[in-house]
Amino acid sequence: MSGYPAELKKLIKAVEKTRPQRVEQSKKGESFAALTLEQRKIWLDKYHPDFKPSGKREVKVGPNKGDLLPEEVVDILESKSRVDAKTVDLKNVDIxxxxxxxxxxxxxxxAALMAQEAGCNVVIATKLRHGDSNTVMAEGGIQGATQEPDSPFYHYLDVVGGGHFSNEPKLVAALTNDAPLIIKWLEDLGTMLDKEPDGRLKTRHGGGTSRKRMHSAGDMTGAEIMRVIRDEARNRSSQIKVIEFAPAVELILDDKGNCAGAILFDLETKEFIKVKAKSVIMATGGGGRLHIQGFACTNHYGATADGLVMAYRAGVRNVLMDSTQYHPTGAVYPEQNVGLLITEKVRGLGAQLLNIEGxxxxxxxxxxxxxxxxxxxxCTDIGKGVMTPIGRLGVWLDSPMIDMLHGEGTVRKELPAKYIQFIRHGIDISKEPMLIYPTLHYQNGGIEIMDQGDTTVPGFYSxxxxxxxxxxxxxxxGNSLLDILVFGRRAGIAAAEHAKKVKNGKLTLSHVEDFEKELGKSGLKDAKEGPMLLPDYAPDDVKARQWKTMSV
Amino acid sequence: MSAKKKIQPVIACGDKTILPEGAKMIPLIIMGKEHMIPETLTVMKAIEYTGHQYTRGCGCRGGICGACGFFYRFEGDYKLKTGLACQTVAEPNMIITQLPFFPMKRTSFDIENLHATPDELIRMHYPEVFKCVGCGTCTRTCPMEIDVMGYVAAMKQGNIKKAAEKSFDCILCGLCASRCPAQISQPTAALMARRLSAKMLTPKAEHLESRAEEVKSGKYEGMLSDLTKMDEESLKELYLEREREPDLAKAGEWMPEDKSRL
Known part of the structure; x- marks a missing residue:
């Protein structure tokens, strides 16, 4: 493949010109000044997509009624069920x-591993394959205060400072307290964490950290963690059954108000499957594929926020859903890599962001x-962004600095996946910078939980x-890989305890009927069906020819 | 998505590809059936462009999950090629088929009760690696450019650490296994090798062990609980007072002035 076209190659000259001096400054520990807390606030209010008034509307139904949320989120919260609740026979279940x-x-x-260890039989129902998730795409690392100059205390401060003090304190305490235990768990399971020859864990800084506590497994930390814990679940397959290509579409409650199962939909055979369970854990991930405000996204194909919708109908509210994380560095060139995440590790290793003038x-x-x-x-107000040949804006991320700071071959060794993803298109990122722009990355808000992953509905965890x-x-x-493991484990343990105690009543879907009545009263009788399950990227002209869905 | 889209600064555009003005249409042959698609698309986006909606064969769309491995040939060419549909740019007259799943052998083991050396364990669980005929098809097939035959050879030599390191980039797409004349399931054998290597052949992190013990003893619960009750102003003060560990400090060598909360 061809690499950068001539017009971009010419612009790269400006980056190369300032590079030797910037590398010298970095070696001396000099850096561009960080913003003060006051400046941060002004910048956010003016430029962050979350704070712009457009693209939002008020929710008309359910536990978050009256909240102002992004249109795309409101659309799914106000969707109607994929099952006809009145007609479902819950006296007989399938599993x-x-x-x-x-x-x-x-x-x-x-969660499944912990619940199994506590002696429970577990069923994992998943929309695509076991392991298909944003987890596999987390590249940069996992935080945990494991080194001597660090402690959960400082980890806590970094988390709440980074979150502008809007975090739920008890959840942050759980997150940072358990972090070293999680890293230990991963080591014990046989995860290839990056280590020094004597076994000491290698750690780096991430954005907003005061101590170096980012652990990694090459630049595919999430993929390594996922393949290890999935393998471990397979080792325990006598008690952990996995049903793939069978997303849940509705929660089942009992007449005492406990959560008591779910209805799955087999995407391939088109059957609905009724599952009765003593505890249910919702771990459906985020919603990047809702493409809030039209942004590109780094998320997995299945990230459509299904869990939020099911929980909402069961009466569980969500928090902070007006807040979305844009990852600062998504690729904008070449076109095939658009939306591709460029891990923060690149900047952790010393690469700087530069405008068109270098x-x-x-x-x-x-x-x-x-x-x-x-x-x-x-890129907007100042107007010093770089434009790609088809008109996308971006700035340079100067990856060649990394080898100059840490020695020849560091890029290939520390960023093997990124190297491959660009060299395929003729761009050697150890010699040429990357073009990046913010991309939709993470759902900050979601189902409201307490510190054991428990919710306002007994038997329902998330x-x-x-x-x-x-x-x-x-x-x-580095706190999302940590989050999923800390709260996954806590929810698994709590769900197992609940399962041992609970005496379930009669199964019901009356909450779904009630919700649909509320939809009707609010003039939303003809809402689309949800959860979304899969995005549809067919072009408009093809869709126009797909007159109707036909069963053959 | 319209092929007539004007060139203008685009900041946000969802996941649909923006086509350059006058994009050239090229034939792509999906499982024997010809479709016209605009050039520059990845195979995955091209398949979606034709109106297909994926269930199988699509995952992370970022080259790391192994869902979208595919085989292709060009008309009239004997050579069989492979790639990941989300990472490979469609070319005219590519004849493609995806391989969303391939049956692979895996065996279970108890990671906490391993009563043999890693190379003995690999030999017990995956004896078929010794049937490798050294044809190199696996290496040529791998869309991640892994030296698959090389790591199989390392397993045969009993060098499990080397096998683990050489196979690290494996995304378990199964393309190599689908082509192996010795019927080896390389990805699952390699996964076991990596876990054994990390567990048995890599020194434990001593600082991690002692920190985990401190956490279990409840050492940090008090100070964390204090933080949860603190008002925002006091938290901000503590946040601004944090000492930042220097970027190039060696792990475990730099220590902050204030050691009272470690």
Whole structure:
């Protein structure tokens, strides 16, 4: 493949010109000044997509009625059920288990392992394959205060400072307290964490950290964690059954108000499957594929926020759903890589962000939302962005600095996946910079939980990106892999305890009927069906020819 | 998505590809059936462009999950090629088929009760690696450019650490296993090798062990609980007072002035 076209190659000259001096400054520990807390606030209000008034509307029904949320989120919250609740016979179910886990990513799998260890039989129902999740895409690392100069105390401060003090305190305490235990758990399971020859864990800074506590497994930390814990779940397959390509579409409650199962839909055979369970854990992940405000996204194909919708109909509210994380560095060139996440590790290793003139315009390791606003500002108000041949805006991320700072071959060794993803298109990122722009990355808000992953509905738990509050309005890098494992494990343990005690009553879907009545009263009788399940990227002209759905 | 889209600064556009003005249409042959697609798209986006909605064969769309491995040939060419549909740019007259799943052998083991050396364990669980005929098809097939035959050879030599390191980039797409004349399931054998290597052949992190013990003893619960009750102003003060560990400090060597909360 061809690499950068001539017009971009010419612009790269400006980056190369300032590079030797910037590298010298970095070696001396000099850096571009970070914004003050006051500046951060002004920048956010003016440039962050969350704070713009457009693209939002008020929710008309359910536990969050009256809240102002992004249109795309409101659309799914106000959707109607995919099942006709009145006609479902719940006296006979198809599967019975102790714990039902909905979602087969990192949080769901961690929950399943813990519930199994507590002696329960577990069913994992997942929309795509076991492991298909945003977990596998988390590249940069996982935080945990494991080194001597660090402690959960400082981790806590970094988390709430990064989240602009909007986090749920008890959830942050759980997150940071358990972090070293999670890293230990991963080591014990046989995860290839990056280590020094004597066994000491390698750690780095991430945006907004005061201590170096970012652990990694190459630049595919999430993928390594997922393949290890999935393998472990397979080792325990006598008690952990996995049903793939069978997303849940509705929760089942009992007449005492407990959550008592779910209805699955087999995407391939088109059957509905009724599962009765003593506890249910919702671990369906985030909603990047809702494409809020039309942004590109870095998320997995299945990230459509299904869990939020089901929980909502069962009366569980969500928090902070007006807050979305834009990852500051998504690729904008070449076109095939658009939306592709460029891990923060690139900046952790010393690469700087530069405008069209090869000048720095921000501290490269600000918290993500701040970094995002700095880039948007540089490209819009200041007008010093770089334009790609088809008209996308971006700024340079100067990866060749990394080898100059840490020695020849560092890029290939520390960023093997990124290297491959660009060299395929003729761009050697150890020699040429990347073009990036913020991209939709993470759902900050979600289902409201307490510190054991429990919710306001007994027997109903949730963990991971599907939930909100842990990270407040902004998540630091390396805390999502931690979040899914901390709360996945806690939810698994709590769900197992509940399963041992509970005496379930008669199964019901009356909450779904009630919700649909409320929809009707609010003039939303003809709402689309939800949860969304899969995005549809067919072009408009093809869709116009898909007159109707036909069963053959 | 319209092929007539004007060139203008685009900041947000969802996941649909923006086509350059006058994009050239090229034939792509999906499982024997020809479709016209605009050039520059990845195979995955091209398949979606034709109106297909994925259930199988699509995952992370970022080259790391192994859902979208595919085989292709060009008309008239004997060579069989492979790639990931989300990472490979469609070319004219590619004849493609995806391989969303391939049956692979895996065996279970108890990671807490391993009563043999890693190389003995690999030999017990995956004896078929010794049937490798050294044809190199696996290596040529791998869309991640892994030296698959090389790590199989390392397993045969009993060098499990080397096998683990060489196979690290594996995304378990199964393309190599689908082509192996010795019927080896390389990805699952490699996954076991990596876990054994990390568990048994890599020194434990001593600082992690002692920190985990401190956490279990409840050492940090008090100070964390204090933080949860603190008002925002006091928290902000503490936040601003944090000392930042220097970027190039060696792990465990730098220590902050204030050691009272460690």
């Amino acid at each position: 019975e288990t102790d714990v039902l886990v909905i979602g087969g990513g990192g949080a769901g799998t961690a 000048e720095q315009f921000c501290f490269p390791l600000e918290p993500r939302d701040i970094e995002t606003t700095c880039i948007i500002k540089e 963990a991971g990106e599907a939930t909100g509050g842990v990270h407040g309005r902004n998540r630091l890098m």
